[in-house]
Amino acid sequence: MNLNAQKVSQRPRTRSRMLLVSIAAAAALSGQLVATAPAAFADGPKPSAQDQQRKPDKGKKDDHKKKPAQFPxxxxxxxxxxxxxxxxxxxxxxxxxxxxxxxxxxxxxxxxxxxxxxxxxxxxxxxxxxxxxxxxxxxxxxxxxxxxxxxxxxxxxxxxxxxxxxxxxxxxxxxxxxxxxxxxxxxxxxxxxxxxxxxxxxxxxxxxxxxxxxxxxxxxxxxxxxxxxxxxxxxxxxxxxxxxxxxxxxxxxxxxxxxxxxxxxxxxxxxxxxxxxxxxxxxxxxxxxxxxxxxxxxxxxxxxxx
The missing domain is CATH 2.70.210 (Spo0b-associated Gtp-binding Protein; Chain: A,)
Known part of the structure; x- marks a missing residue:
């Protein structure tokens, strides 16, 4: 096992947890619900470049198709x-x-x-x-x-x-x-x-x-x-x-x-x-x-x- 690699992978988790704690505390003080996107703060490794290039599943909607055509x-x-x-x-x-x-x-x-x-x-x-x-x-x-x-x-x-x-x-x-x-x-x-x-x-x-x-x-x-x-x-x-x-x-x-x-x-x-x-x-x-x-x-x- 590569211990150095394991330590590096834990750093994003620590920062994510701290950010979630800060947001929760701010929500408690203001009385407002703070909604965050799971992909933005979830623990664990981020998708690899290879995963990002994969085509979406047939049953899922492709958000890119919703963007209107752009013209100058x-x-x-x-x-x-x-x-x-x-x-x-x-x-x-x-x-x-x-x-x-x-x-x-x-x-x-x-x-x-x-x-x-x-x-x-x-x-x-x-x-x-x-x-x-x-x-x-x-x-x-x-x-x-x-x-x-x-x-x-x-x-x-x-x-x-x-x-x-x-x-x-x-x-x-x-x-x-x-x-x-x-x-x-x-x-x-x-x-x-x-x-x-x-x-x-x-x-x-x-x-x-x-x-x-x-x-x-x-x-x-x-x-x-x-x-x-x-x-x-x-x-x-x-x-x-x-x-x-x-x-x-x-x-x-x-x-x-x-x-x-x-x-x-x-x-x-x-x-x-x-x-x-x-x-x-x-x-x-x-x-x-x-x-x-x-x-x-x-x-x-x-x-x-x-």
Whole structure:
């Protein structure tokens, strides 16, 4: 018999007994039952490496089979149209989507002559709407992500060419396009974030039938969001209406609406509505100025994570 080996095998037993005594004493003091796994504190030798590699008995359950399949978490952002392919093992994704912002309206042109007046300034475009959506998806399936394109800028109104003609009106800003996520296999739209409405163009100054400064452009409404499943939907900020013009200077242009906040921020310039363009001013009785174009809105934005 190897006495040294026997002494070594007794050391774990002594520590185990001491640990059990300590746990029992703590349980008695606290009045709580302390349950311990038999394999953690049982006396005697531990299973050998060969025993651990043996297959479990047919009548016993294999705990390893209960563990769920693991997959990496990730995030993708979209600033233009693309396809999202669901990773293997993923059945639910979280989506934040914004529609595109509307463009700002253009400023109207001024008149000239003894009754010269300035053109009206353009209104601001509305920001795109927002949806925060939970989507049930199929692993490895394709989903089309269509990011809304920005609303175009309103055109500038021309100055009056003579003392008897009116200044040109500024053009309205374009409405921002909707952002959508579509299940490719069924062509089903799962969510939509609508674009903001473009700002109104400023009116041109007139000499007929009355002498008047150009009317201010109105602000555009913000977009909204909708989803086929659980979601949080927020309206985009509305653009502001331009200020009224004076006798020689145009009013303050309207400002574009701002994007709704999500968990993630949008890239600079995205989703917001465009500012309106200033109307044409009166330089002197012999010179009239045309209005200025508005600003384009911001494009939509999508973030998907799982």
């Amino acid at each position: 978490h990730g995030l993708r952002q979209f600033t233009y149209d693309n396809t999202f392919t669901v990773p293997a093992g993923v059945t639910t994704v979280f989506v934040q989507a914004w529609g595109a912002g509307g463009g700002g309206g253009g400023g109207g042109g001024a008149t000239l002559g003894s009754n010269a007046r300035p053109g009206g300034s353009g209104g601001g475009g509305g920001a795109g709407g927002f949806t925060w959506c939970v989507l049930n998806v199929r692993p490895l399936a394709d989903y089309g992500v269509d990011v809304g394109s920005a609303g175009t800028a309103g055109t500038a109104g021309a100055a009056a060419p003579s003392t008897t003609t009116n200044g040109g009106a500024g053009g309205a800003g374009g409405t921002g396009a909707n952002t959508t996520v579509v299940a490719t296999a069924t062509n089903t739209t799962l969510l939509t974030a609508t674009g903001g409405v473009g700002g109104g163009g400023g009116g041109g100054a007139t000499v007929t039938p009355t002498v008047a400064a150009g009317a201010p452009g109105s602000g555009g409404a913000g977009g909204n969001g909708a989803c086929s499943t659980s979601s949080v939907n927020l309206a985009g900020g509305a653009g502001t209406t331009a200020g009224a013009s004076g006798t020689s200077l145009p009013g303050t242009p309207g400002t574009g609406g701002t994007a709704p906040d999500g968990i993630v921020g949008v890239p600079p310039g995205a989703v917001d509505g465009g500012d309106g363009g200033p109307g044409g001013r009166v330089a002197d009785s012999a010179v009239a100025r045309g209005g200025s174009a508005g600003e384009a809105g911001g494009a939509g934005y999508v973030v998907i994570w799982w």
